[in-house]
Amino acid sequence: MAYSELVKNFSRIRDYMREFYVYGFKSRNEFTKKSGRSYDDEKRRLESWLKDYMQFRQTAEGKNVFLSIDTRITKHNPLYKAWKTKSFTEGDITLHFILMDILNSADHPLSFNSIREQIDEYLLDFEEPRFFDESTVRKKLNEYIREGIVVGEMCSKKKVYHAADPAPLLDVDAVHFFSEVAPCGVMGSFLLDKLENHEDHLAFKHHYITDTMDSEILCDIFSAIHGKNEMMLKMMNRHKAQINENTVIPLKVMISVQNGRQYLMAYSFRFRRISAYRIDNIVAVQINEVSDRFDELRAKLEGMLPHIWGVSTQGGSNMRMEHVEFTIRYTEQEQHIPRRLEREKRCGTVEQLDSHSSRFSADVYDASELIPWIRTFLCRITEFSFSNKTLEKQFKEDLEEMYKLYGLEKEENHAFQ
């Protein structure tokens, strides 16, 4: 099939965007899942959509292509462009603009026959006027009713059609803000596309955009949560390169603003417990019947949250709950450090021991989730203790390994120039 800049199926491009944006070190030969031609086509598409962000590097293995985006500088998420590439037929686009013009120009609802007659009139001046049969026009009207841009209603036993209410005036800055920070923000980007040229007044720091590719899956998840429906998730196991199916009751979406990942907290029928599912690993979903257990399980999850540091509901030990505590020291001039404990902790308690030291302690399902945070206090940790002794040993060994990495295994005091 001839190359086209547009695509029919988003899932094809989803994996390539992830590879080019998140990883960006693979050469053409390493994209083994798809054929060489498929790689060339997807690369060409991404170059066309995101030319300003595509970069290349020549290595021994070949040319590497990657997307390099500093989201503090780009005020609009460039990956949203991928969602604006849906292919369509020649008839689709012709019919769309004529149909909407007919409905927007009418001062009263129109019958189907009237719409069809007018379509033919619009096309008369073309050399070989296109013909839209009854079924095509009816399908398009029904599609637009489902999308919400056309209203179909009965009038004297006859169905008539009119355009839905015009879009209200929107605050551009508000739409811009939420297009970058709210779930499914691509909807905001679609709205901004319809507005006249405007200046940007907002920028974003610590801004993750990797979730962009998962927007449609997330929409379906929200729909299932809202309807209290069960869902079948098709999950990609990236380590085993296989797809598993899980039937779950979706309960809540947990979002990280420190790594950009999004998780679905859901009750798994197979494992009979509430677990976290990475949304970027979900390849497809199916919304099933309404569950009568939603309210009970949502309440159960809410009760668990004070003991979940990240998203994990089960630790490596056999204990239901794992205890963790550590003590830090600070000087008179470092009063921002105990404040850091307070503002950054997600659960647990902070106890000020004296004017120069504080202790953090928590009981959580999985203490391993705290390790990266605890390490951010390296240089001032005076004590630590984990009820999961395997984890405690690992923490100590990692620290020794870090000393070794920087040649500090024996020397106590280095002076750096």
Place this chain on the structure above:
Amino acid sequence: MLFNELYSAYYNTVAALLKQAMDHPLSDSELSEIIHQHAFEESELYIRPALKDQRWQLIQTEGTTCLKKIPSMPLTTLQKQWLKAIGMDVRMRLFTEDTFDFPDVEPLFIPDDILIFDQYSDGDDYQSETYINNFRILLQAIRTHTPLSIVQENKHGQKLTVLIQPDYLEYSQKDDKFRLIGAGSYLGNTINLAGIISCQPIKENPPTDLRKRNPLKLRSVIFELVDQRNALERVLMHFAHFKKRVQKIDVNHYEVTLFYDKEDETEIVIRILSFGPLLKVKAPVHFVNLIKQRLIDQRSCGI
């Protein structure tokens, strides 16, 4: 459905072309310009012939159109659902009193459906009337390029007045805070909104000697990554929002070059430390020394 041609760049481009063609016959150069403005790098290769060959029967040979009204599209149900959802966010009032109450649709999500689990807890108070009022004054001044006089409190509790030419507002979702970025203040280019007591636009006799804003001071750090415990994915996801380069060294070693603003250096140091022995900073020397000093201090704690 989210992936839908109704939202596509091609439909938006054709809408812009039709708008122009309703005003006057569309020239070839206008056609190119509009396509490049609204679509992608290669789009002209597809859109131009489709219109010229009358496969898309919307623009006649002489550049006119049979349409009667400037193309416009009502909001889709999904757009209404999303607007209704964001209308429930407390931050909406910073911008507008509108709550997007479309009675015919349910919100796409409600606040209870979502939890941002690692956001810092001392974020700005978006329900404070003073904060909302200040935010709106700042935003309006940015829109109209009007200098501002801002009264803020320093860390010693003293009131300070600064003059600033506001440029834009920067939001950090991790900190859940807004900062005003501008030029002219002798205290710097950045003002935390939470620290502003009051502000007002300077409409008459605006200051002419405001300092220029310092550009971001970009620095880089190079570290080696060993891909154990899924470190490759965790590290690259964690640092995804920076401009960066990744190079594979051997089967499980990678070299990452990360570009960051100088003012964020301490933050980068602790973020690298959070990965433990799976990352080793290679360069520059001063950054290696920052890591080493932290480890030496840690060792002095007896652990």
